[in-house]
Amino acid sequence: MDLTPYVDNLRQELAVAADAGGDDARALAERLTAPLESATRLTLLNALSAAMGEVTRELAPGSVDVRLRGLDPEFVVTPPPASEPFQETQEPVAAPAALAPPPADADDAMARINFRLPAHLKARAENAAAAEGLSVNAWLVRAVSTALDGGRHASPPGRGKDSGSRGFTGWVR
Incomplete structure (x- = not known):
């Protein structure tokens, strides 16, 4: 100048x-x-x-x-480093893998955390959970478990096929 x-x-x-x-x-x-x-x-x-x-x-x-x-x-x-934009895949979403039962040493105690997501990620998590027929919480539990267990899926608490509980849906008078 x-x-x-x-x-x-x-x-x-x-x-x-x-x-x-x-x-x-x-x-x-x-x-x-x-x-x-x-x-x-x-x-x-x-x-x-x-x-x-x-x-x-x-x-x-x-x-x-x-x-x-x-x-x-x-x-x-x-300039600030450019973060690589997330690339949406156009491939159809595969059916969810069979959920493995939680490990035998898993404690049934629940812990609560506050988790803040950007709005665009929250919407995507809600859509992914709905596509798999899960609540957002159950989907997040499975995602965290999968990430920590090296790719193995763990079932949400009380939802595994070996949990022994039978669920009913509908209504009664």
Whole structure:
């Protein structure tokens, strides 16, 4: 970025202001503009550096650096790393694998956690659970179990084929 036009503009504005003060003021302004050029450039560099610091804070983890090349600043922009977008597969969803019973040493005690998901992931989890005929909780339990057990599916509590319980659906009078 060339600072010369900005320094020249400041010099012209100072000359216009000095014209209003008469010949003595004009002569003083001409004597002061040459020594003030380096101070003006330094002040502009400080302002640009502060501005790029604010931009960097908003751009984090990306950044914008100001580097001095000769008398003029140069901006180096480092964009934040782009995360790879999730690719939806167009393949049909396979039927869910047979659910394995929970391990024999599994404790029936339940623990509650708060789990926050971005809205788009929540909607996808709900759709996946509905497609498999499970509640979101049961689907998440199975997903966590599968992830932790190296790919083996575990059944949600009380839903395994060996759990001994028989479920009924419908209504009665």
